[in-house]
Amino acid sequence: MFSNPGSTEVPFLALLPDDFTFILGLHEGSVVGMATGYAIALGTPALVLVHTTAGLGNAVGAIATARVNRAQLVIVVGQQDRRHLAFEPFLTGRLAGLAGGYPLDVLEPARGADVPAAIARAAFTAQQGRGPVIVIVPMSDWLEAAEPDAMAAAARVEVAPPGPSPAVREVAAMLADARNPALVVGAGMDTEAGWTASVELAQLLEAPVRLEPFGARAAFPQDHPLYRGQVPANRSRVRQAFRDHDVVLVLGTAVLRQYPYQEGPLFEAGTRVVVVTADPAEANRSPADLAIIGDPAALTADLSRELREQDLPAQSREPVSDVSAAPTVPPARPTADGPLHAADVFTLMAGLLGEDSVVVEESPSSRPALQAILPARRPLGFLSAAMGGLGFALPAAIGVRMALPERPVVAVMGDGSSLYCIQALWTAATTGTGVLFIVLANGGYAVMDRLAEQRNAKPAWPAFPEVSVRTLAAGFGVKAVRVDQHDHLAALLADVLPSLAQRTSPLLIEVGVVADSTFQP
C-alpha cells in the first residue's frame, strides 16, 4: 500500500493486518507516482491511500498521468466520520468530483458494510479498464461490521473470448458434475442467438430455467416445459427458490436484481454461482464464485458445444426440482361475474395474442400477474423499463411498432403510469402507428397503496378515480373505449387482437379493474 495518511485514515491503519506492506511517500504526487510505476511493472492493481481533500487534491496530477499511462490503481480516499458529515466538520472533503474525469470510476459505498465489496469492484474495474479507480471511505466505516456472506462483488472475474477457453471448459465441467443445476436468463440474452442458446443448454442439462427478477426483457420461451417463472425479488425467497440447486448459472444479467431489501446471502452456502455477461459492471458486482465477461449468447452456445464434445453429459440427475417460488399471483377467474381484475384481462389477452407479439409492460401492481399469465414466446416478446421509471411503455411501444411494423405491439399500463407520457398518443395518431394501449384503470396508485399497507400506514396520496384516460386519449386524436364488463372486453379483444399486426391506427382500451389486494414481487 502506497500512502501519505492523515487523521481520517487512522481508524483503517490502526487495524491494518500485518501482511500489508505500508510504503510512505512524503507527498501524494510521489505516492501515486510510485504506485503507478509498481502497477505498470507488475501489470496488476496497486493500492493507494490518501487523505481527504488535501491529499486527493495533491494527487490529481499523478492520477491523470496514471490514467493516460494505463496504470491499474485502487485509490482509497479517507473522509470524515459519516455520523457528522452533515455538519461539515474539520477535514470534510467534497471528494467525488475532485479528480475530474481522470478516474475510471469513483465509488462511494452507501454504508460501512459495503466497503470491502467496493474495493473489490474497484480492483476489477482498474484491471478491466487499466486505469485508476477511487473509493471514498468515511473513517467511521472501518469500525463497522462487514457482511462477508452478502458482498456485492464477484470472487473471481474472467474475460472470455467466444470459442473454447479455459473459463468455458471450467464452467462446462462444473455443469457436467452438477447434481441439479439451474439456469437464470436475463435481458442480455434477449436476442435470437440468446434464446436459441439458452433453450439448447437447458435441454442438454434438463435444467429448469427462470427469468431474472425485475428484468427489462425475457430471454427464454415462457411456454417451454423447462420454464419455471421469474426469480422472486427478495433474498429469502431467492434462497428458497434455489435451495435444491448446487450450481446456478446466470446468463445475460447481474446476480440478481432485488427489490425489497432483506438480510442475508442470496444463495444458501454450498450453491456455486456463475454469471456470464457482456457488461463488466454486472460481472464485477455479482456475488458469484466466477463471473465471466463476454457475449452471453455465444458463450452459452460454447458451453453446450463443450458439454457435447467433451462427452460430459449430465450426470444421473435428480428429477428437475419443481420448487415453485414464482411471485405470488392472484388467480385468474374464468367467470364473467363481478368487476374485472388485471389477471382477467391478461388471461383474455393470452388466448388471443399472436406468438410474435411485443408486450410493453408498465402496470406496477399487476406486473407479477402479467408476467405469469402472458408468456413471452419470441425475442423482444416482453419489454419493460429496466430502472423502474414510469413514462416508458407508452412512447416505447410506439417506437417499437415504428421499427417493427410486422409485429403486433401492445402496451399494458396502469392508469397512473399512462399519464407520464400520455402526449405521445398524439404522435401515434398522426403517424398512423397501430399500437394497442391497454390501460388498467384502478383509479389510483395501487402499488403505492399496497406498499404503504405493508408498513401499516395509510397512503399519504389520494386516489384519482375521476381521471379518464379514455377522454384524454380522445383529446389527442386516438380512438378510445372504456370497458367494465368481462363479456364486453372478451368481444373487443377477440375483434382487435387477431388483426393487430395489420392495424394502421392506435387504439386505447381503458379497462375498469379493481386493484389487487396483495403485492409480493
Ligand SMILES: Cc1ncc(C[n+]2csc(CCOP(=O)(O)OP(=O)(O)O)c2C)c(N)n1
Ligand atoms: C417517473 C416516476 N415517478 C414516480 C414513480 C413512483 N411510482 C411507482 S409505481 C407508481 C404508481 C403507478 O400507478 P399505476 O400506473 O396506476 O399502477 P398501479 O399501481 O395502480 O397498478 C408510482 C407513482 C416512478 N416509478 N416513476
Ligand SMILES: [Mg+2]
Ligand atoms: Mg393505477
